[in-house]
Amino acid sequence: MTTRFDPRKALLALSAPVLAILVAVIVTSLILVVAGDPVGEVWSTILSVPRPRVVVSIINASIVYYISAVAVAIGFRMNLFNIGVDGQYRIAAFAAAVVAGEGWLPGPLNILLGLLVAMLAGGIWAGIAGLLKVYRGVSEVISTIMLNAIATILVAFLLRKVAFRTEGSNIISTTPLPEDSRVPGMAIIPDVSREVYGLLFLAVVVGFFYWFILGKTRFGFDLRATGRSETAAVASGVKVKRMVLMSMVLSGVVAGLVGMPLLFGQDHAYGSTFQPGLGFAGIAIALLGRNHPIGIIFAALLWGFLEQQSNALQITAGVSDRLVLIIQGVIVLSVVIAYEVIRRANVRFEQRKVAQALEEQESMTKEGAPA
Structure with a gap:
């Protein structure tokens, strides 16, 4: 069909x-x-053509935002509001940084190990909210918000336990990744010193699997069906509780990957300056992109564009970049x-269309009826 x-x-x-x-x-x-x-x-500054180095910053920001938005969108398609992506990616980035920083495996294998640890940590942290919802009826909105706060405090506490402090700096972080475990950037934009994150492919893979699993598999159909109507899903044999738990875990698994381009491509450690707020940006971008894998791309690019272009507002227009x-x-x-x-x-258009079709059918029936 x-x-x-x-x-x-x-x-x-x-x-x-x-x-x-x-x-x-x-x-x-x-x-x-x-x-x-x-x-x-203000508008001439924001809407001006970005410089090449700013274009790189926009792309890099969009990569991270895209993964965050997909994590949120998985929950949205299930009619679940996973507000906890921010805490999930913090926990995941910290766990991946600690494990990968030990350098137990050679380069590429160590990177893969870090990614797997991040996915596992993010899935487990999101699974807590899923279990609370399934077995105790706790709203995922409340539980994930509380888990965000717990994640922030827990990571800050553990970070001091494993702290690595650079001489002459007040910044504390995990042990830096070995040189062979760092993903080099890509010089996509010519004549620019900054490079696009090498883990750009990670966002592509996440987007592909999001599209394929939700749109082309039985699991994706059951997930979307449950999100639209739990009653109808139960009638068709879907185990709703299991689907809710699996959806939350899957959302957390993707959330665990949010900080990976930053960890392996820029910071090379998790520290007190690791970029915050990525999970909350993902909520807005998922809404703007209507939870569609292509729509989220444009929404993430728009978000990154606005953020990067706002940096010059203070200088050129005398207006705070907080605008x-x-x-x-x-x-x-x-x-x-x-x-x-x-x-x-x-809906109104479809109703009129159906009413018109019924009128035409009724008219044809009357004309064809015997006298």
Whole structure:
């Protein structure tokens, strides 16, 4: 069975994020006017063509954001709100850094070991929330938020136990990775000293398996079916409790990979300066990309673009770079509203279409009836 391309549905799918971005531009501009800031200079700075080195930074940020958003999207497709990606990737990055830092295996094998440890740690940490939901009825929103706080404190405590302090620096970290366990970057952008993370392929693999498992396998069908209607899933023989637990664990496994491009390609250790907040950004990007593997790519690139372009706001426009947080927040709020508006419009259109088809069928029946 082949799927026919429906231009109307494609247009509706594109209209929601475009509408959200337009609303964000209007709302942010109004805020700038009220605050007395230069609207023109702000937008000319943000929307200017990024320099080559900034392009590299955008790509690198997007790689990490993409993996984070896919981890969140797995839960969303199951109608689960895994707010704990932030804690899961912290636990996973720390565990991977400690194990890989020992250098027990030669280069590539040590990298693979680190990735496996990260996936295992992230899956176990997410599985705690899954078990609480399945066997105690605890909302995954509450449990994952609490687990985020626990993860932050636990990692900070353990980091001091295994701390490696560089002379002349106040930064503490795990033991640096051996030289042969570091993934070299790729010089995709010419004439730029910075390189794109070598673990770019990891995001590609994650995106492919996300698309394949959820769209082409029985497990993915059961997951999506359970997310839409648990009653219908039970009627079709799906074990809902097991599906909930497996979905949370799978989301955590992917979340464990979020910090790997940073660990193996940039920082080479987990320390007090390891980038925070990646899990919460993933929530917004998954919503903006509508949980679709391709949509998330564009959402991650947009997120990275806004962040990197905002760095120059203080210098060129005299405006805090925190303004981009307002833009991002308005985009997320707008896209949620826009999707609901588009969904209702689509439902009304389908209802009219069905009513019209029924009227035509009834009319044909009357015409064909014997006198």
